[in-house]
Amino acid sequence: MNNLLIMPVIIPLIVGMVLIIFHKNIVLQRALSLFALFLSGFIAFVMMNQVREKGIQTLQLGGWEAPFGISFVGDMFSVLLVLTTCIVSSCCLIFAFRSIGEKNEKLYFYPLFLFLIVGVNGSFLTGDLFNLYVFFEVFLLASYVLITLGGGKKQLRESLKYVFINIVSSAFFLIGVAYLYSITGTLNLAHLSFRIAEAGQDGLITTIALLFLIVFSLKAGLLLFFWLPGSYSVPPTAIAAIFAALLTKVGIYSIFRMFTLVFYHEPQITHLMIGILAAVTMLLGAAGATGYMDVRKILTYNVVISVGFIVAGLVTMTEAGITGSIYYLIHDMIIKALVFLIGGTIILITGTSDLREMSGLIRRHPQLGWIFFIGTLSMVGIPPLSGFLGKVFITQGTFETGYYWLGGIGLLASIFILLSMIKLFMNAFWGETILSEDEEKGSIRGLLFPIALLLVVSLALGIGAEGIQAYIAQATEQLLNPSLYIEAVLK
Amino acid sequence: MEIVIAIVIGILVTIGTYLLLSRQLLRIVFGSSLISHAVNLLIITSGGLKKGNAPLLGEGKIGFTDALPQALILTAIVINFAVTAFVLVLSYRSFKANGTDDMEKLRGNEHE
Numbered sequence: 001m002n003n004l005l006i007m008p009v010i011i012p013l014i015v016g017m018v019l020i021i022f023h024k025n026i027v028l029q030r031a032l033s034l035f036a037l038f039l040s041g042f043i044a045f046v047m048m049n050q051v052r053e054k055g056i057q058t059l060q061l062g063g064w065e066a067p068f069g070i071s072f073v074g075d076m077f078s079v080l081l082v083l084t085t086c087i088v089s090s091c092c093l094i095f096a097f098r099s100i101g102e103k104n105e106k107l108y109f110y111p112l113f114l115f116l117i118v119g120v121n122g123s124f125l126t127g128d129l130f131n132l133y134v135f136f137e138v139f140l141l142a143s144y145v146l147i148t149l150g151g152g153k154k155q156l157r158e159s160l161k162y163v164f165i166n167i168v169s170s171a172f173f174l175i176g177v178a179y180l181y182s183i184t185g186t187l188n189l190a191h192l193s194f195r196i197a198e199a200g201q202d203g204l205i206t207t208i209a210l211l212f213l214i215v216f217s218l219k220a221g222l223l224l225f226f227w228l229p230g231s232y233s234v235p236p237t238a239i240a241a242i243f244a245a246l247l248t249k250v251g252i253y254s255i256f257r258m259f260t261l262v263f264y265h266e267p268q269i270t271h272l273m274i275g276i277l278a279a280v281t282m283l284l285g286a287a288g289a290t291g292y293m294d295v296r297k298i299l300t301y302n303v304v305i306s307v308g309f310i311v312a313g314l315v316t317m318t319e320a321g322i323t324g325s326i327y328y329l330i331h332d333m334i335i336k337a338l339v340f341l342i343g344g345t346i347i348l349i350t351g352t353s354d355l356r357e358m359s360g361l362i363r364r365h366p367q368l369g370w371i372f373f374i375g376t377l378s379m380v381g382i383p384p385l386s387g388f389l390g391k392v393f394i395t396q397g398t399f400e401t402g403y404y405w406l407g408g409i410g411l412l413a414s415i416f417i418l419l420s421m422i423k424l425f426m427n428a429f430w431g432e433t434i435l436s437e438d439e440e441k442g443s444i445r446g447l448l449f450p451i452a453l454l455l456v457v458s459l460a461l462g463i464g465a466e467g468i469q470a471y472i473a474q475a476t477e478q479l480l481n482p483s484l485y486i487e488a489v490l491k
Numbered sequence: 492m493e494i495v496i497a498i499v500i501g502i503l504v505t506i507g508t509y510l511l512l513s514r515q516l517l518r519i520v521f522g523s524s525l526i527s528h529a530v531n532l533l534i535i536t537s538g539g540l541k542k543g544n545a546p547l548l549g550e551g552k553i554g555f556t557d558a559l560p561q562a563l564i565l566t567a568i569v570i571n572f573a574v575t576a577f578v579l580v581l582s583y584r585s586f587k588a589n590g591t592d593d594m595e596k597l598r599g600n601e602h603e
């Protein structure tokens with residue numbers, strides 16, 4: 001029993017509800033929401049060290065012992081993700097102070113932002129399948145509103161598609177829950193894992209596993225990413241960045257959780273399927289990222305590529321592959337927020353998202369340009385930046401297990417990431433400076449700070465990899481040994 | 492009894508899918524709502540539709556009905572209700588802003 005586990009969910013929830021009352025008081029809203037995120041981050045940090053010393057932490061809500069009540073489970077993987085979520089969301093929030101506009105700030109932006117974090121943190125920490133569905137709905141509802149914030153024509157149009165797709169996928173999620181319950185008679189993840197290991201994963205359960213794969217692929221943008229470029233390019237920058245950094249990652253987390261803890265008995269069917277989906281996703285994402293000449297489209301397709309690449313590590317089910325995936329997942333949450341914030345800043349300065357109409361920003365904004373360049377190198381995986389280790393380990397994992405095609409496509413996709421990002425860099429930052437100071441559409445005063453903060457975190461993750469190696473190794477060990485998770489929950 | 496409910500669920504999903512695939516916004520909202528109802532029925536059926544006693548200890552009876560699916564659909568219904576209410580408002584706002592409720596015309600194009 002460890003009461004700290006519920007804190008990253010409850011703190012933003014309570015603060016968010018209080019802020020609804022004070023929605024006119026902008027200063028109070030800013031201070032309190034930042035405070036809530038810092039506090040959750042601090043608690044996640046404490047939890048990380050507790051898990052390091054004492055193993056997986058659990059909390060049985062209301063004192064109902066598992067499998068009868070709802071369990072919260074903090075293993076190293078989820079705690080690391082909660083910590084990263086708090087860091088990334090704090091940076092996006094600071095960016096929003098200057099960029100979101102006073103009108104939106106009074107329209108409940110801060111409470112909604114906090115509810116989004118509630119849903120994301122809750123999804124990472126819950127140990128119950130139905131509770132996972134509930135937390136999915138919490139952050140989805142917050143995201144439905146955030147995506148329409150401001151109420152532009154385009155936003156309303158794209159949000160309709162986003163909402164309907166997510167309603168259908170939620171229905172599929174519930175169908176999966178119902179089927180799984182009727183077969184196993186439980187919804188506690190540890191208990192599910194125990195029962196399926198005992199009775200064997202037969203054809204029916206494998207079918208349900210594939211149903212869950214469809215549901216989570218829709219959320220993660222694994223192959224089923226047709227909704228993603230449209231809906232991630234319409235909201236204000238700070239919101240688009242938090243979507244790109246967190247929402248697809250919750251889907252990826254769920255795929256990892258389900259397919260390492262519950263449905264790991266038939267890897268030749270389910271994991272091979274995931275591998276094929278990952279390969280196709282990377283190829284299609286690469287095509288999109290290199291084909292478009294639009295800042296937001298290029299960045300959203302880069303989100304798609306990284307989804308495929310992270311999931312490729314899961315396919316191997318080896319120590320190297322999973323370690324690589326965890327590294328790359330954390331790296332990607334930080335770096336995607338970083339490049340989306342920079343992309344939004346570029347659009348703010350030039351007033352357009354078309355690459356052909358911008359040029360030479362580096363003369364007036366050297367810091368922005370070079371931060372973007374370092375971010376690009378990190379995404380491609382140049383040592384010692386943070387993308388490097390993830391790429392090495394995932395590639396090593398795929399080659400060790402004979403998935404040469406998957407590792408090869410992963411490396412090929414890296415080249416396309418480089419191509420698309422350098423295209424963006426050359427067009428936006430190099431060349432003749434066509435905008436003088438007065439012609440710029442917006443001021444970037446105060447926007448560089450959160451961007452630089454994210455860069456520092458990303459650099460620390462890359463250069464200080466030695467320091468967090470022990471934590472990631474423990475996360476890998478816990479993911480690869482479901483018995484550790486089961487013992488911690490059902491003991 | 493389960494078979495009858497299964498057929499009902501099938502019919503609901505069929506109608507829901509047909510409505511989801513149509514072009515008018517309001518029909519799509521109804522379609523998504525119908526599918527959610529079908530899923531709720533599926534959950535209650537997944538626990539088995541037996542006649543039993545209330546699942547209360549101390550009554551000294553045997554043959555309890557399974558209480559968990561009922562708790563699940565209670566939650567699912569509430570969420571579905573909130574989402575449907577939100578989607579109705581969103582559709583109305585979108586109709587006001589874009590001047591159409593035809594999804595074909597809400598496709599959007601590259602340059603605007």
